[in-house]
Amino acid sequence: MAWKPSEREARGYHHGNLREALIQAARELIAEKGPAGFTFADAARSAGVSAAAPYRHFRDREALMADVAREGFQRFEAMLAAGWAGGKPDPITAFHNVGKAYLTFARTEPAYYAAMFESGLAPDVTKELRASADRAFAVLRQAADTLVALLPQARRPPALMMSLHVWSMAHGIASLFGRGDAGRRSLPMSAEELLESEMLIYMQGLGFPQKV
Amino acid sequence: MAWKPSEREARGYHHGNLREALIQAARELIAEKGPAGFTFADAARSAGVSAAAPYRHFRDREALMADVAREGFQRFEAMLAAGWAGGKPDPITAFHNVGKAYLTFARTEPAYYAAMFESGLAPDVTKELRASADRAFAVLRQAADTLVALLPQARRPPALMMSLHVWSMAHGIASLFGRGDAGRRSLPMSAEELLESEMLIYMQGLGFPQKV
DNA sequence: TGTACATCAGTGAACGCGCGTTCACTGATGTAC
C-alpha cells in the first residue's frame, strides 16, 4: 500500500471544505443512528475537527440539520425530475417513473430522507429549506398538470389534489416500508410494486387509460 | 381556593401508579417536543419522582417508549374498530369511517402517533409491541376482506394489498399534513377531505359502486 | 518578487450542566400466625 498522509497531516491546519464535510458527516451519522442519533460534537469528530470548529459554519445543530435537509430536497428534486423526464416516453409511464424515483430516493438516501421528513424540522425553519422543498413538490405538481390535461375537460380532477394524493401514497409507502434501515415492517411484495399497483388503481379511478 | 395538598404530600412515599404516570409524562413530553425531545430523567421529573425511581418499572428510556407505543396501538386499534363499526351502516361507508378514524387518531393523539411511527423504535423491539401493532392493522385488513367480497370474484384484488394501499394513504396524509403540531405543511383542503377523495378515487378504480 | 498586514478558519482548554446509572438506605404495605 502506498504511503498516505494521515487525514490531519494531509489537510493541515485549515480543512478547506469543512462545511460540506460536516453535512456529509451528519448524513453518515443519521444513516447509522437516525435523525436524532447524532450531536454537534459527533459531527465535528467525524469530520476530524475540534468541537468548536463547526460554529464557524453553523449556528447550531438545527442549522446543520436544515442544511442537510435542504441539500436533500435539491437532490430529490433532481431525481424526481429525472423520473419525469419531460413526460417521456409518454405522460402516464413517466408519472409512474416519478413514483419509482420517489421510492428509489427514499431507499438509497435514507439519511437525506430522514432529515427532510423525520427530523422534526419545521418545513420553514429557513426560507431556503422551504423553497427547496417547494421546488421538489413542484415537479410532482407539474407532472400532474400534464396528466390531467389528457382527460376530457369535464372529468379533470384538480391537479393540486392529484399531486397531493400521489405524494401521500409515495410518502406513506416510503416511510412504512421503503427504507434501507433495519426494523422496518416487511412485506409480501416490494414497495415499488405496492406503489405501482396503488397508482394504477388510483389512475383507473380517475378514468385514465393504461397507456396513452 | 380550597386547601389542596401538594402532590408529594398527597401521594406520600409511594406513588401508587408510577408506571402509568411515567407513560403519561412521556406522552406529554412527546407532544410538546417530539419523540426525541425527552429524557428518562425528564419523565421522572414530570411524574414528580426521583431520577432513580423509573428503573423500578422500565429498563431504560427505550423500554418506556415501547410501552407508550404499545398503549398507543391498543387505543388505535379500538379507534379503528369503532370507525369500522362491524361494517355498519354499509361496508363502503364504514371503510371511509376507518380512514377518518385513522386521521382523527393521528390528530388527537399526536404523542401516541409519534411514539408508534416516528420514534425510531424497531417494530418488534418487544413481542408485545409487535402484537399490538399487528392487531391494529388487522382491523384494516378485516375491513378490506369484507369489502373485496362485495366485488364479483373475477375482479377481486388481494385484500392484503388493498389494506396496505389504504394504510399507506392514511399514514402518508397523517404524517405530511394531519397533525396538531406546529410546522406541518398547510393545505388548501383538510386532511380528511384529502383522504376521503383519495379513497373514493381508489375504490372507483377497483370498481366499487359509490354505495352498496 | 518580496514584504506587511488583515482576515479567515481552525485549535484546545475551560466551564457549567444534565444525563444515565448505581447504591445503600428507608418508609409503606401486605401477610402469617
Add this chain to the structure above:
DNA sequence: TGTACATCAGTGAACGCGCGTTCACTGATGTAC
C-alpha cells in the same frame, strides 16, 4: 386484633461522562503596495 417480618417501591447522594458553548489563541491564506 396485634405483632413480626418480608417485600416492595420509593429516596437522595454520588459518580463519570459527554455535550454545548465561549474564549483567547494561532497557523494559513489572500492582497496591497
